[in-house]
Amino acid sequence: MRICTKCIQPNTRPGVFFNEESVCGACLWEDEKKKIDWAERKKELEIVVNDAKKSNAVYDCVIGVSGGKDSTKQAVTARDELGLNCLLVNYQPENITELGRKNLENLKSLGFDLISIRPNPKIMMKVTKHDFFNYLNFVKASEFPLYASTYIIAEKFKIPLIIQGENPGLTVGTSLTGVGTDSDALKAYQLQTLSGGIQEYLDIDDVTQKDLYFFHYDVQKLLDLNVKGIWIQYYLKEWSSTGNAEFSKKYGFQERENIKPEEIGTYVPFNACDSDVVHVNQMLKFMKFGFGQCMDHVCYDLRDKLMDRKTAIDLVLKYDGKCDEKYIDKFCNYIQISKDEFYKTIEKFRGDIWYEKDGIWINKLHEQLKKEVDSL
Numbered sequence: 337m338r339i340c341t342k343c344i345q346p347n348t349r350p351g352v353f354f355n356e357e358s359v360c361g362a363c364l365w366e367d368e369k370k371k372i373d374w375a376e377r378k379k380e381l382e383i384v385v386n387d388a389k390k391s392n393a394v395y396d397c398v399i400g401v402s403g404g405k406d407s408t409k410q411a412v413t414a415r416d417e418l419g420l421n422c423l424l425v426n427y428q429p430e431n432i433t434e435l436g437r438k439n440l441e442n443l444k445s446l447g448f449d450l451i452s453i454r455p456n457p458k459i460m461m462k463v464t465k466h467d468f469f470n471y472l473n474f475v476k477a478s479e480f481p482l483y484a485s486t487y488i489i490a491e492k493f494k495i496p497l498i499i500q501g502e503n504p505g506l507t508v509g510t511s512l513t514g515v516g517t518d519s520d521a522l523k524a525y526q527l528q529t530l531s532g533g534i535q536e537y538l539d540i541d542d543v544t545q546k547d548l549y550f551f552h553y554d555v556q557k558l559l560d561l562n563v564k565g566i567w568i569q570y571y572l573k574e575w576s577s578t579g580n581a582e583f584s585k586k587y588g589f590q591e592r593e594n595i596k597p598e599e600i601g602t603y604v605p606f607n608a609c610d611s612d613v614v615h616v617n618q619m620l621k622f623m624k625f626g627f628g629q630c631m632d633h634v635c636y637d638l639r640d641k642l643m644d645r646k647t648a649i650d651l652v653l654k655y656d657g658k659c660d661e662k663y664i665d666k667f668c669n670y671i672q673i674s675k676d677e678f679y680k681t682i683e684k685f686r687g688d689i690w691y692e693k694d695g696i697w698i699n700k701l702h703e704q705l706k707k708e709v710d711s712l
């Protein structure tokens with residue numbers, strides 16, 4: 337197994353790449369960032385923005401938002417810094433938290449037009465259940481409408497510019513996938529989770545093509561209309577998880593209060609505040625690949641030089657993959673399965689990163705990290 341020598345990301349993440357010195361793609365991007373001529377990027381962005389303003393559309397740009405730290409930053413930046421007339425599009429997740437609702441209301445109250453899209457909850461439940469049993473990644477299905485709704489609205493309203501936040505190809509270093517590392521967000525359908533398409537959902541009982549209208553967008557139609565899509569992260573020097581949270585808090589964004597890392601599997605309070613079942617999905621990721629949300633967050637903090645390696649490893653060993661039973665109950669209730677069925681299913685997906693010793697499952701990644709921290 338390979339662990340990045342700069343952050344502590346393992347090579348068990350699907351699509352991640354490493355160079356010969358065992359530095360992961362996300363850390364390579366961090367180095368790349370230092371060499372970027374940001375003044376030049378700003379000029380590139382100005383051209384994109386000016387083109388958008390020249391169109392006859394009512395809105396200059398459309399932005400997909402959840403009300404979270406990244407989308408608040410995107411919307412405020414697009415309006416106040418770039419002077420764009422924005423239409424916000426919100427895909428409303430199932431089981432949205434009270435805090436998620438509050439943050440979305442806060443974003444609207446900052447002065448934006450917003451369209452909210454919520455695909456049929458009965459269909460959402462079926463596809464979520466399908467993804468749990470088939471991939472042990474039940475948020476996969478929701479990522480289709482999360483992305484596509486913004487693109488569909490751009491097409492319907494003939495809005496010349498789509499602004500997305502960060503390109504996962506850059507942030508988590510998975511640019512082995514078709515999405516690439518450039519600014520072009522029209523390629524979002526090639527993201528790791530979306531590239532398989534939606535065809536398989538049509539095999540679920542009573543799910544039809546029409547039910548999945550908000551699950552996919554037509555790139556060709558957008559190209560024909562001259563619509564451009566950008567990852568705004570590509571153009572902004574100041575773009576980081578913690579930085580965006582600090583920025584958005586000044587505009588009323590609220591993070592989780594009094595978090596218990598042993599219940600939610602991370603020490604970070606400002607991530608995915610609109611969902612509680614996200615903790616469950618991260619725990620499932622931990623079963624498959626040996627790392628969860630805490631790993632992602634310490635890696636962000638290592639790259640931003642907000643944490644040292646030892647602290648990062650300690651946090652991962654302590655909290656990664658943890659998820660309180662109350663969230664698991666909530667999820668099981670939602671897809672209407674028993675806890676017994678839940679645990680039986682996740683056991684089937686336990687990845688190669690685990691081995692059994694005296695009846696106990698040992699995580700090889702943790703073993704290796706523990707060795708490293710003991711030798712420090």
Ligand SMILES: [Zn+2]
Pocket residue numbers: 340341342343344345359360361362363364
């Ligand atoms: Zn790394």
